[in-house]
Amino acid sequence: MSQKTYSFPLKNRGSLAPRLAPSPAPKTESPLPTLPRRKGPGRLQRWRERAIQAGLFVAAASSIAITLGIVGILGFESISFFRQVPLLNFLTDPQWTPLFDDAHYGIMPLVAGTATVAAVALCLALPVGTVTALYLSEYAPHRVREIVKPFLELLTAVPTVVYGYFALLFVTPLLKHLIPSLPGFNMLSAGLVIGVMIIPYVSSLSEDAMRAVPMHLREASYAMGATRFQTSVRVVFPAALSGVASAYVLGFSRAIGETMVVAIAAGMQPNLTFNPLQPAATITAYIVQVSLGDLPHGSLGYQTIFAAGLTLMLMTLVFNIGGHVLRKRFREKY
Secondary structure (H helix, E strand, O other): OOOOOOOOOHHHHHHHHHHHOOOOOOOOOOOOOOOOOOOOOOHHHHHHHHHHHHHHHHHHHHHHHHHHHHHHHHHHHHHHHHOOOOHHHHHHOOOEOOOOOOOOEOOHHHHHHHHHHHHHHHHHHHHHHHHHHHHHHHHOOHHHHHHHHHHHHHHHHOOHHHHHHHHHHHHHHHHHHHOOOOOOOOHHHHHHHHHHHHHHHHHHHHHHHHHOOOHHHHHHHHHOOOOHHHHHHHHHHHHOHHHHHHHHHHHHHHHHOOOHHHHHHOEOOOOOOOOOOOOEOOHHHHHHHHOOOOOOOOOHHHHHHHHHHHHHHHHHHHHHHHHHHHHHHHOOOO
16 A cells, blocks of 8 residues: 655644644653562461461371271280180081080171171162162252152161161061061061161262263264263263272161161171071171170170271271272372
8 A cells, every 4th residue: 555645835744743743742651559468477367377387297297096996905905805815616616506505606607697797788878879879960850869868868867776677677577478487586677677778888989980981982982873871881980980889889888887777676686697597696686786785894705896996907907908909000190
């Protein structure tokens, strides 16, 4: 583009020049606003943060100290027990009658009762809790989820003694209509009620793990033509498997440590059997039976409490280690 030039007579240049080309005003740089200098934390605030840090450290250290104290007491008392009862006899004797004149100290009847009740409970709680978690995570509307999930978690607030009498007075008579030969005390009704009791643990934690799966995985599955069910089972569930495994471990620990339901409904009779239709006693039920105060402190019968407790702790520890390995094996990072 060509630029046009204008010329003015010399006599008029003096009058028009100031208007056409005004002299630029001198630029004055405005000073930048100065921010107030930020002061560091005062002495009072530093002392307050140190006090909070010390309180948190004491809280964390106290939990470790309590755990070490429990393990130490169990180990110390169990050593006194095993000085009088050989370990081989403890593991292989098929009878557990430490309070009788003809005393036997075989732990296997209690281990069999504990494992059978826990297996019955998990057979009910794991599938029902997993399906409930899938529904709440992938299918339920927001309003339904907000109603159903708190209602499920309310089941954990019911006292376990109520569950025990529910198993004895309602579930067992109901099962007798299906199995007429079922005795009044049996491991089946106790295991089923414990399974109902731990469903909220499994469903709530599993639902949280499934909802934490990134949405782009679901969108990629839908983009490839998968249905909602296929996305839930083949994408969401495997992606949340580490969290679901944690829920399973918690449910097993809750089932194996339950006391009142098995003490009321299972019969408290040490019996080396894996038949859930038979009465039996679990480790926790035996501990309750002996801890009523009838035995003198320091006697061999009193020390059986700690030997049984140590066995229960080792069983739980082995399962927790297996759950930890499973979580590390299937853990997904996004």
